[in-house]
Amino acid sequence: MPTEKIYDTQPHKYDFTANVLSCEQKEGGFEVTLDKTAFFHEGGGQECDTGKIGDARVSYVYEKDGTVYHVCDKAASGEALCSVDAAPRFSRMQNHSAEHIVSGIIHSLFGYDNVGFHLGDDRVTLDINGKLGKDDIERVELLANEAVWKNLPVRVKYISPDETEKTEYRYKKEIEGRIRVVTIEGVDSCACCAPHVERTGEIGMIKLVDPMNYKGGTRVFMLAGDKAFADYSERYRQTREISVMLSAKQGEICDAVRRLAAELEKEKAALSEKKKEIASYIVKEAVQTSGEKIIFVSDLDGGSIRRVVNACVERDGALCALFSLSARGGYDYMISGGGIDLRALAQDINKSFDARGGGNAQAISGHINDTEDAIRSYFAQRTDKRDN
Ligand SMILES: [Zn+2]
Numbered sequence: 001m002p003t004e005k006i007y008d009t010q011p012h013k014y015d016f017t018a019n020v021l022s023c024e025q026k027e028g029g030f031e032v033t034l035d036k037t038a039f040f041h042e043g044g045g046q047e048c049d050t051g052k053i054g055d056a057r058v059s060y061v062y063e064k065d066g067t068v069y070h071v072c073d074k075a076a077s078g079e080a081l082c083s084v085d086a087a088p089r090f091s092r093m094q095n096h097s098a099e100h101i102v103s104g105i106i107h108s109l110f111g112y113d114n115v116g117f118h119l120g121d122d123r124v125t126l127d128i129n130g131k132l133g134k135d136d137i138e139r140v141e142l143l144a145n146e147a148v149w150k151n152l153p154v155r156v157k158y159i160s161p162d163e164t165e166k167t168e169y170r171y172k173k174e175i176e177g178r179i180r181v182v183t184i185e186g187v188d189s190c191a192c193c194a195p196h197v198e199r200t201g202e203i204g205m206i207k208l209v210d211p212m213n214y215k216g217g218t219r220v221f222m223l224a225g226d227k228a229f230a231d232y233s234e235r236y237r238q239t240r241e242i243s244v245m246l247s248a249k250q251g252e253i254c255d256a257v258r259r260l261a262a263e264l265e266k267e268k269a270a271l272s273e274k275k276k277e278i279a280s281y282i283v284k285e286a287v288q289t290s291g292e293k294i295i296f297v298s299d300l301d302g303g304s305i306r307r308v309v310n311a312c313v314e315r316d317g318a319l320c321a322l323f324s325l326s327a328r329g330g331y332d333y334m335i336s337g338g339g340i341d342l343r344a345l346a347q348d349i350n351k352s353f354d355a356r357g358g359g360n361a362q363a364i365s366g367h368i369n370d371t372e373d374a375i376r377s378y379f380a381q382r383t384d385k386r387d388n
Pocket of ligand 1: 044096100190191192193194
């Protein structure tokens with residue numbers, strides 16, 4: 001027997017009394033049917049409602065042949081006080097009704113259809129089977145919000161299969177039995193099984209964000225109702241924090257960041273020059289002495305490290321190991337010279353320091369996450385070993 005759906009006429013009735021018609025223990029829990037229900041079963045891109053039937057917790061709801069099954073953690077019987085978790089359900093109604101408005105406007109302006117609707121936790125995904133530019137999306141967004149401001153009624157009507165031909169609505173498919181059509185006056189009519197707000201004013205606001213090309217059409221994300229409010233609040237919090245950090249008015253943070261980025265570029269260029277100077281100073285110092293060199297410096301870039309090591313090795317061919325303190329901690333290194341196959345040394349360093357490094361017989365490089373003392377003592381021991 002088909003279950004009477006309370007949300008067809010009273011979408012905001014979350015608490016209701018119903019008679020338990022059957023309760024069957026199955027693998028996933030107790031499956032309860034009622035003479036009428038306010039619980040929405042999942043479908044049409046929307047999750048099912050949760051809530052309570054008497055003392056039993058309803059975790060899943062589905063429909064089969066017109067009957068709604070409530071999957072509960074306990075058995076239920078007789079006349080039961082039931083309640084649907086109102087906040088998530090209202091949020092879904094806000095966002096689903098908003099989706100109908102947006103899809104309806106896109107359909108009437110461009111003739112495109114929404115071919116993929118997903119109502120996620122933080123936003124709604126819409127896949128439109130046609131290309132929409134930035135201006136198109138802004139136009140749709142404005143018209144959608146105007147439909148909200150007009151506080152239009154949303155009506156649910158069942159039509160019989162022989163009425164489908166003479167009725168205009170989106171999402172026409174061959175469906176057996178009567179068809180539920182949700183109409184937003186002057187904006188959209190669409191076949192849909194889900195509960196919707198009573199009037200569009202309840203949606204509050206509709207925002208379309210992050211459009212992208214997708215499978216030859218357009219994917220766009222939508223925030224409406226409580227999700228739009230949560231998003232605005234979070235963006236406001238971040239904007240305010242950034243404006244304080246930049247000492248700039250909230251409306252001028254982009255200009256402030258651009259100025260900062262330009263200054264940073266200048267500073268980076270100056271720093272790079274300084275590093276080159278330091279590198280040539282280190283080279284001058286290092287080539288004064290002959291023999292094996294273990295040099296520690298702070299924060300030299302890869303190019304400068306190579307210049308120093310190559311200059312030292314060129315002087316007398318002795319081994320030169322340069323360790324540059326890295327911003328991520330530990331030391332970047334390059335080792336060359338000494339007339340030995342350095343690949344074995346790289347392997348030994350990797351083993352001794354749990355490090356990453358390698359190269360060829362003439363030059364090795366890598367990263368060691370340890371202290372200068374530990375690295376110096378490793379090389380001191382190596383010298384001892386070689387002397388023996
Ligand atoms: Zn729908």
